[in-house]
Amino acid sequence: xxHFIEHLVFKGTRKYGVGEIAATVExxxxxxxxxxxxxxxxxxxxxxxxxxDVALDVISEMxxxxxxxxxxxxxxxxVVIEEIKRGQDSPGRHASQLLFTNVFKKSPYxxxxxxxxxxxxxxxxxxxxEFYQCRYxxxxxxxxxxxxxxxxxxxxxxxxxxxxxxxxxxxxxARTKEPAxxxxxxxxxxxxxxxxxxxxxxxxxxxxxKDIAALEVLSAILGQGDSSRLMQSLRIREPLTNSVGSFxxxxxxxxxxxxxxxxxxxxxxxxxxxxxxELIRLIEEPPTAAEMQKxxxxxxxHEVYSMETVDNIARKAGSNEFYYGDHDYYKKYMKQIYALKxxxxxxVAKKYFKPDTFGLSLMTNMEKKKKRKGF
Numbered sequence: 270x271x272h273f274i275e276h277l278v279f280k281g282t283r284k285y286g287v288g289e290i291a292a293t294v295e296x297x298x299x300x301x302x303x304x305x306x307x308x309x310x311x312x313x314x315x316x317x318x319x320x321x322d323v324a325l326d327v328i329s330e331m332x333x334x335x336x337x338x339x340x341x342x343x344x345x346x347x348v349v350i351e352e353i354k355r356g357q358d359s360p361g362r363h364a365s366q367l368l369f370t371n372v373f374k375k376s377p378y379x380x381x382x383x384x385x386x387x388x389x390x391x392x393x394x395x396x397x398x399e400f401y402q403c404r405y406x407x408x409x410x411x412x413x414x415x416x417x418x419x420x421x422x423x424x425x426x427x428x429x430x431x432x433x434x435x436x437x438x439x440x441x442x443a444r445t446k447e448p449a450x451x452x453x454x455x456x457x458x459x460x461x462x463x464x465x466x467x468x469x470x471x472x473x474x475x476x477x478x479k480d481i482a483a484l485e486v487l488s489a490i491l492g493q494g495d496s497s498r499l500m501q502s503l504r505i506r507e508p509l510t511n512s513v514g515s516f517x518x519x520x521x522x523x524x525x526x527x528x529x530x531x532x533x534x535x536x537x538x539x540x541x542x543x544x545x546x547e548l549i550r551l552i553e554e555p556p557t558a559a560e561m562q563k564x565x566x567x568x569x570x571h572e573v574y575s576m577e578t579v580d581n582i583a584r585k586a587g588s589n590e591f592y593y594g595d596h597d598y599y600k601k602y603m604k605q606i607y608a609l610k611x612x613x614x615x616x617v618a619k620k621y622f623k624p625d626t627f628g629l630s631l632m633t634n635m636e637k638k639k640k641r642k643g644f
């Protein structure tokens with residue numbers, strides 16, 4: 270529903286007809302877009318400061334006064350369904366959906382954000398409007414403006430353009446929490462794609478947990494960059510994979526830590542036996558001071574680079590406000606990163622890399638007998 274609505278608010282408001290929103294922004298030299306994640310939907314405009322009124326006007330219309338015309342809803346159904354179909358033809362997106370359905374059996378995080386075609390085909394204009402009016406309400410949204418402007422003047426404009434939103438009541442929804450994973454989960458999907466894509470996963474806490482900073486640095490040491498341990502072991506010293514890496518994915522509720530790989534199917538068994546020692550090494554001994562220094566320096570550099578454009582400044586401020594209630598939280602987070610010691614990385618590796626509660630998600634065209642033999 271949220272992803273469908275992301276499309277529909279571009280299709281007309283009380284002030285703008287179909288196609289006029291994009292034409293207005295692009296005619297002022299700007300760009301507009303939107304995305305939906307597991308936790309939020311974001312609409313944004315990047316534009317020259319002399320046209321900031323255009324950006325505010327367009328966003329306020331889309332957020333406060335969409336028309337949800339039944340004819341346009343029907344027109345857009347096929348667009349969204351086609352996007353869903355394209356995702357099924359994408360190895361990366363297909364493998365990612367397999368990953369989340371394996372890790373999250375009860376939580377909504379196991380549901381593809383893009384949605385299901387059966388929902389998009391059948392949902393009524395009435396249902397869409399009802400959903401919008403109980404979720405997209407002033408008390409459940411916030412506006413981020415980043416750029417060169419006078420704060421008092423900008424605040425006045427915001428109040429003028431956003432102050433007349435209808436105060437619909439937020440409907441609180443209790444998410445189903447994912448129970449603790451108590452066993453190994455292996456999910457293999459037969460696919461038409463030539464290459465095999467897989468993820469080794471472990472559950473980790475939500476974004477506010479004190480362990481997240483150490484898990485981020487652990488991920489950098491293990492599988493980010495050409496000098497990372499996995500890259501050296503599975504790509505450079507012996508080219509068993511086409512790509513390999515790791516990431517820490519934290520959200521409002523429990524997230525996941527993953528080792529990702531893409532390879533030729535005949536290399537699967539050997540690649541898995543090469544990954545295991547790298548995980549054990551992190552559990553048994555802390556990383557070197559040089560590895561820590563490199564990981565933290567790269568992390569800090571990324572933070573600095575991410576503040577070079579107004580788009581990224583707004584995105585970072587919005588993300589920090591959403592998850593932590595503090596648009597400046599990244600400064601506190603960097604203090605946590607700088608305070609980490611090698612022993613802290615070993616500690617979280619021991620805590621989360623449990624041999625009896627990992628997941629393996631695999632998308633392959635390998636024959637069933639060979640898949641079983643490989644495990």
